[in-house]
Amino acid sequence: MTESSVIDEIKERLGPKVIRIDQPLPDRAFIYVEPEDVLEVVRVLFEDMKGRFATATGLDSRDYIEVLYHFPFDKQDIVVTVKTRAAKPFPEIDSISLIIPAAQWIEREMHDLLGIEFRGHPDMRRLILADDWPEGVYPLRRDYSQRREPPGPGRVKPVSESDSGESAEEKEKGEVSES
Amino acid sequence: MSLKLKALKKSPWVYHVNTGACNNCDIEILELLTPRFDVERFGVILVGSPRHADALLVTGICTRQARPRLQEIYRQTPKPCVVFAIGACACTGGIFKDAYHFAGPVDEAIREVDPNAIIAYIPGCPPKPEAMILGVVKALQAL
Amino acid sequence: MSHKKGHRCLIPVGPYHPLQEEPEFFQLYVEGETVVDMDWRTSYNHRGIEELATHKTFDQVPFLVERVCGICSASHPLAYVQAVEDIGKIEVPERALYLRSLVNELERIHSHVLWFGLAGHFIGYNTVFMWAWRYRDPILDLLEMTTGSRINYANARVGGVRRDIDNAFMPEIIKGIDEFLPPLDMLIKAVLDDPVLHARLKGIGILTKEDAIKYAVAGPTARASGVPIDVRRDDPYAAYDLVDWDVITQEEGDVFAKVVVRLLECVEAARIIKQCAERLPQIDGPICAEVREIPAGEGVGHVEAPRGETFHYVRSDGSPRPVRHKIRAPSFNNVPSFKASCIGYTVSDVTITLASIDPCYSCTERMARVVDRKSGEEILTFADLVKLSQEKTKRIKEEMGV
Numbered sequence: 001m002t003e004s005s006v007i008d009e010i011k012e013r014l015g016p017k018v019i020r021i022d023q024p025l026p027d028r029a030f031i032y033v034e035p036e037d038v039l040e041v042v043r044v045l046f047e048d049m050k051g052r053f054a055t056a057t058g059l060d061s062r063d064y065i066e067v068l069y070h071f072p073f074d075k076q077d078i079v080v081t082v083k084t085r086a087a088k089p090f091p092e093i094d095s096i097s098l099i100i101p102a103a104q105w106i107e108r109e110m111h112d113l114l115g116i117e118f119r120g121h122p123d124m125r126r127l128i129l130a131d132d133w134p135e136g137v138y139p140l141r142r143d144y145s146q147r148r149e150p151p152g153p154g155r156v157k158p159v160s161e162s163d164s165g166e167s168a169e170e171k172e173k174g175e176v177s178e179s
Numbered sequence: 180m181s182l183k184l185k186a187l188k189k190s191p192w193v194y195h196v197n198t199g200a201c202n203n204c205d206i207e208i209l210e211l212l213t214p215r216f217d218v219e220r221f222g223v224i225l226v227g228s229p230r231h232a233d234a235l236l237v238t239g240i241c242t243r244q245a246r247p248r249l250q251e252i253y254r255q256t257p258k259p260c261v262v263f264a265i266g267a268c269a270c271t272g273g274i275f276k277d278a279y280h281f282a283g284p285v286d287e288a289i290r291e292v293d294p295n296a297i298i299a300y301i302p303g304c305p306p307k308p309e310a311m312i313l314g315v316v317k318a319l320q321a322l
Numbered sequence: 323m324s325h326k327k328g329h330r331c332l333i334p335v336g337p338y339h340p341l342q343e344e345p346e347f348f349q350l351y352v353e354g355e356t357v358v359d360m361d362w363r364t365s366y367n368h369r370g371i372e373e374l375a376t377h378k379t380f381d382q383v384p385f386l387v388e389r390v391c392g393i394c395s396a397s398h399p400l401a402y403v404q405a406v407e408d409i410g411k412i413e414v415p416e417r418a419l420y421l422r423s424l425v426n427e428l429e430r431i432h433s434h435v436l437w438f439g440l441a442g443h444f445i446g447y448n449t450v451f452m453w454a455w456r457y458r459d460p461i462l463d464l465l466e467m468t469t470g471s472r473i474n475y476a477n478a479r480v481g482g483v484r485r486d487i488d489n490a491f492m493p494e495i496i497k498g499i500d501e502f503l504p505p506l507d508m509l510i511k512a513v514l515d516d517p518v519l520h521a522r523l524k525g526i527g528i529l530t531k532e533d534a535i536k537y538a539v540a541g542p543t544a545r546a547s548g549v550p551i552d553v554r555r556d557d558p559y560a561a562y563d564l565v566d567w568d569v570i571t572q573e574e575g576d577v578f579a580k581v582v583v584r585l586l587e588c589v590e591a592a593r594i595i596k597q598c599a600e601r602l603p604q605i606d607g608p609i610c611a612e613v614r615e616i617p618a619g620e621g622v623g624h625v626e627a628p629r630g631e632t633f634h635y636v637r638s639d640g641s642p643r644p645v646r647h648k649i650r651a652p653s654f655n656n657v658p659s660f661k662a663s664c665i666g667y668t669v670s671d672v673t674i675t676l677a678s679i680d681p682c683y684s685c686t687e688r689m690a691r692v693v694d695r696k697s698g699e700e701i702l703t704f705a706d707l708v709k710l711s712q713e714k715t716k717r718i719k720e721e722m723g724v
Binding site for chain 3: 203275
């Protein structure tokens with residue numbers, strides 16, 4: 001049907017920015033781009049071609065961190081995944097959350113779990129991991145996953161009575177002063 | 180038997196704490212309140228604050244983030260109180276026992292605060308509402 | 323609560339709050355009664371399933387992912403197995419397709435009715451809560467009869483389904499659905515006619531179409547804002563392209579529209595279930611394709627869960643375990659839309675607006691007191707109560723002049 005038209009349009013609009021396109025199934029496509037082109041590619045897919053942003057996946061392959069942005073095109077019945085890679089051990093990539101507000105939270109999650117730094121993210125606070133989780137330990141990194149030891153036991157120290165009333169900022173301040 | 184314990188057994192007011200459950204146990208607890216099971220017949224009422232509660236219904240694995248909060252909630256509950264660890268996760272960690280965000284089963288977290296805490300286990304994934312009622316009845320009989 | 327921005331006040335909601343079943347921490351910044359900003363902190367429920375999944379074999383993972391969320395315990399495994407079937411290019415037998423649709427639609431009814439009850443409870447309308455949950459019970463019985471468990475179904479499996487449903491059960495399923503339809507109809511009519519619900523839900527928590535796209539919301543939340551997306555139609559899986567059904571959309575984007583979308587979807591789900599149950603006895607054959615090993619590759623599976631699109635990405639390197647398994651539950655996208663839908667409304671409207679996206683948390687603790695003031699008085703029959711309730715609604719209608 002129209003599956004190929006999405007791919008054709010991507011080729012036409014993005015041209016040399018696309019390194020390679022894989023289409024293992026008619027309704028699944030993976031396009032490879034350089035990390036510095038991510039913003040432009042995402043903008044074209046989301047704003048110009050009206051793709052829906054499903055989510056982004058971060059993953060640790062052996063030599064680099066991969067970031068995948070998934071865009072289902074509902075009318076054309078195809079899921080396009082934009083793949084890019086960032087260097088280890090301090091991966092950095094441009095934040096797409098200014099183009100797609102929904103990406104803010106998934107980028108915060110990837111920051112927590114994989115330690116990816118998103119340049120230009122408006123609010124890069126901890127989202128998923130516990131307050132007492134040590135900085136710099138990323139549970140989805142390969143080195144962590146193979147070791148499989150949680151860093152230290154859960155915090156035993158009692159929380160103050162007004163715990164639920166504290167804002168996250170206050171809590172963070174409190175922890176800094178304790179350490 | 181102390182007067183307090185006698186009063187507690189008469190109509191246990193419960194507070195529900197989810198420490199990282201998948202919702203299964205939670206909706207089964209809610210199910211207990213609705214017309215089919217309607218545990219209010221027996222004087223079991225869910226209350227909005229641990230300070231009003233006689234029993235804590237704890238569901239889910241104890242995540243790192245939730246563990247100190249659970250301990251705080253236990254401290255706020257008037258004693259004597261009964262802690263019900265509901266579901267496989269709360270009892271042992273269940274399928275999540277190897278997860279990195281798991282900070283020990285519920286009983287360990289509670290015992291750290293109060294070594295003599297009364298803890299009842301209701302296993303199952305999720306336990307059926309009937310099993311929960313049975314567990315509560317058995318625990319109250321054992322007191 | 324000192325927050326040094328004008329006259330702002332901070333209202334913390336959570337992590338353990340009577341309004342929430344699951345621990346979740348919302349911070350409401352208010353000026354007077356009006357919410358001007360909001361923040362969201364999660365982690366209390368974070369278990370690290372994505373990491374755990376990489377230590378289980380492909381066949382074990384469905385049991386893990388059905389515990390992502392107890393209410394979507396048919397959708398998550400299905401999305402996962404579809405992703406794996408993508409990698410292995412596995413053809414699923416026809417009977418399994420129908421069985422998958424059957425269980426998923428039963429789950430949808432149970433979830434939507436559950437949500438509807440809770441929504442009623444959130445606005446202090448406990449009658450709705452009790453009624454909705456009462457009519458939901460027979461659906462759970464059907465699920466127990468067909469899959470063996472009220473909630474964790476262990477239904478999907480790479481290549482098909484794990485267990486067959488005996489054809490002898492099909493008439494029972496049809497009968498159960500037929501018995502569910504009149505009460506559902508009553509609930510729908512009650513919602514559409516009830517001036518109290520209109521007053522409380524219409525025009526509240528509006529999520530515009532533009533915001534719905536910007537925040538990439540999914541499922542009923544999107545469909546109530548006029549974004550006609552539904553994975554069941556857009557990327558057909560299971561037997562959804564083999565049966566006859568409609569996608570429900572509303573344009574308003576307010577809480578009321580979300581209620582309407584969910585309730586009407588129950589009707590569609592009932593249609594799908596009946597068609598599946600009628601056709602299944604005529605379809606023989608295996609319920610699971612033979613799967614030897616999963617080759618290296620990557621796959622994407624998405625499924626329309628009751629709350630919206632649940633999205634799974636799986637990568638395999640040819641070993642018996644997935645290398646990476648990404649799970650995106652619909653609430654992850656839906657919850658942040660509070661930035662668009664809650665701001666500018668009053669504090670009292672925030673609860674129902676947050677609840678309207680069905681964010682996998684619900685309320686247990688506040689329903690407590692249905693104090694029996696009538697004890698000792700004459701016992702009212704069911705019909706009396708219905709009559710009383712109708713009279714009250716009529717009275718409110720007159721007072722409101724509608």
